[in-house]
Amino acid sequence: MSADSVAAPRLNVSYNRNFQENSREEEKEESQVDILEDEENHADLGPQRARPHTQNNPAANNRRCFKATAVTLGGFYLLTLSGLFIRFTLLQTRYNQLSNNHSHLQDEVKQLKNRTEDKSCPHGWTRFGCSCYFKSKEKDYWDGSRADCKKRGADLAVINNEEEQKFVSELSKDGESWIGLWDERRQAEWKWVDGSLLTETFWAAGLPLYDTYLSAATCCDQQGKWTQNRYYETKKRICEKKIL
Structure with missing residues (x-):
């Protein structure tokens, strides 16, 4: 190889x-x-x-701001709605209470009206409002006239308003009559026989006058006003008793 x-x-x-x-x-x-x-x-x-x-991302920041604003507005709306609901509930409760009270008063007025309508005045008496009135034909002193009214279950008339004053004046159109107003202490402190003070008076001009004697009032003169008289004078009388 x-x-x-x-x-x-x-x-x-x-x-x-x-x-x-x-x-x-x-x-x-x-x-x-x-x-x-x-x-x-x-x-x-x-x-x-x-x-x-x-x-930074502007779009993301805008979305965050929008969400925060929406949450705030939503909370404010809920608070406002809650306040309105509470107020409505209170008003509704108050309305229901007033409505119930009104219904209760209507029932009481109706019952009172029924009771007064069912009752009538005795023979010889005249009804006005919730009272019956009696005008005597004979005359007497003031204290004797009051004693007679009490025997009848009444007392001398007490006038509380102008409408009642006009009614009593019509009963006394034939002459003055004793009413339940007197100067108890002779010091020009006039009071009604039921103990109430004068709130509205219908004295004639220049009255009442100071008098050392016991004085009382009569109704009425030709002008429909009260006059002043000493208790020992004799007059007719007007008695009053309540229906209820």
């Missing part, structure tokens, strides 16, 4: 090894280039990904 034929395979093997080593080095270089490119791409994308978190 010749020397050339033996050396040829060694050269081939050596060439193959060099070729493989060169290929590996190229692959390493390509891999390093790919890694560098990836690192550059990550470096470029990093600020872009972080930008939404590091920079």
Whole structure:
């Protein structure tokens, strides 16, 4: 065998090894280039990904402001609605109370009216309002006239208002009659026989006068006014008794 034929395979093997080593080095270089490119791409994308978190977003801020405003307005609306509901409930309760009171008063008035309508005055007496009145034909002193009224379950008439004054004046149109008004202490302190004070008077002009004698009032003169007389004078009388 010749020397050339033996050396040829060694050269081939050596060439193959060099070729493989060169290929590996190229692959390493390509891999390093790919890694560098990836690192550059990550470096470029990093600020872009972080930008939404590091920079202000106007649209997001507007949405937050709108939500806060909506929550505030909603709370105010609920408070207003609650206040109105409470006020309505109180008004409704008050209305119901007033309505019940009104119904109760109507029932009482109706019952009172029924009781008064069912009762009539005795023979010889005249009814006005809730009272019966008796006009005597005979005359007597003031204290004797009062005693006679009490025997009849009444007392001398007490005049409380203008309507009653007109009624008593009609009963006395044929002459003055004793009524239940007198100066008990002879000091111009006139009182009614039931103990009540004068709240409305119908005295004739210039009356009453101070008198050391016991005085009492009569009704009425030609003008429908009260006159003043000493108790020992004789007059007719007007008695009054309540129906109820």
